Amino acid sequence: xxxxxxxxxxxxxxxxxxxxxxxxxxxxxxxxxxxxxxxxxxxxxxxxxxxxxxxxxxxxxxxxxxxxxxxxxxxxxxxxxxxxxxxxxxxxxxxxxxxxxxxxxxxxxxxxxxx
Numbered sequence: 001x002x003x004x005x006x007x008x009x010x011x012x013x014x015x016x017x018x019x020x021x022x023x024x025x026x027x028x029x030x031x032x033x034x035x036x037x038x039x040x041x042x043x044x045x046x047x048x049x050x051x052x053x054x055x056x057x058x059x060x061x062x063x064x065x066x067x068x069x070x071x072x073x074x075x076x077x078x079x080x081x082x083x084x085x086x087x088x089x090x091x092x093x094x095x096x097x098x099x100x101x102x103x104x105x106x107x108x109x110x111x112x113x114x115x
Contacts, residue, residue: 002038035091080113
């Protein structure tokens with residue numbers, strides 16, 4: 001399997017378990033690793049034979065922009081479901097980090113889902 005990646009995408013949203021996390025938007029860092037077959041794209045040099053990075057980015061931004069979530073696990077799961085449903089992806093690993101929560105350390109989640 002081959003992989004497309006997007007690293008360190010910064011997105012904003014009012015997500016979190018605690019009320020102060022939902023009162024104003026905070027920054028999150030999102031990274032994606034999307035498993036698919038890229039041989040055809042490598043040979044054809046055609047966007048139709050791969051997964052468009054812009055589609056992946058828009059999916060992440062759309063999930064973060066809609067309803068407020070209590071858990072970043074829920075955000076990650078929604079992103080994974082959409083990518084697996086709407087692209088040629090066979091596997092997706094999503095990492096979400098809450099950059100502004102603590103003054104020392106960065107909490108986050110990393111999930112992998114497969115077709």
